[in-house]
Amino acid sequence: MSQATAHAEPAESPLTPESWGKLGMWIFLAGDAMSFGVLLASYGALRFASPNWPDPNHTLGITLTAFMTFVLICSSVTMVKALDGAKRGDLPALKRFLNLTILGGAFFLGCQAFEWNHLIHGEHMTLLASPFHGHSYDPLFGVTFYILTGFHGCHVLGGVIYLTCVRLNAAKYVGGQGPNGVEVLGLYWHFVDLVWILVFTFVYLLPPLHPHL
């Protein structure tokens, strides 16, 4: 047996020596990035092929969403601070920064609900119609907007629930289990922030690029 051990191939070192959970989260995020990538690519194809697409800057308004972007960036900072706290074994800091991250996510969702309410009841933008300022634009504007921002909103909601679960068990991550669970959670939360940066630019900021507009 000792001879077999001596001739055994050395085990390949894992990509993420800290935990397998981290590698699992990266692989999940790669798949999720494909979902968002496909949605954004098809959104771009529909948008730039349509000669009747509104200028989102004038129809959706970017003041609120720019602020929402800022809040999400702030919540990413509080998330890395929470991880720092967990690594230092500082339970009060971990709890405080997780609370702030949850607050940022919940605030973002509240702003999104406000925006959707305004668009549905104020502007009457539905899945079948995109009327703005007395002009009827391509209905695909409304469909793609609700699908993209809704899919991202579901991720934020999932993130807030995930954050709350970790917050409720915060003591575990400075004790026996170590901070890896907080790092895995952080990867998810930063990914949600990263995707919003792209959604904000592509859906809200880009000007009409169709040559007939």
Place this chain on the structure above:
Amino acid sequence: MSDSHSQSPSYMTIFWYLAILTAAEVGVTFMPLAPVPMGALLVGMALGKACLVALYFMHLKFERTTLSLIAVTPMLICVFLTVMLYPDITWSWRP
């Protein structure tokens, strides 16, 4: 690994980069630019912000290269998809 961390900018520095880039993006939309240069500027800044989040907040800069390859692969596939969709987009541009 700790050496790399100590040489990297702090989280607050990254935060300020992200905040300034977000403000710059909003500012660009009010500038009297043609749509194509404006679009290029906005997409460039958004990709810069996304890279900052991935490299520093998600610690990709300090991980093994193979993990970066896992992260980059979906982006490459999406670029390929966009290129494949290009004929469909330009079809409607005919006069």
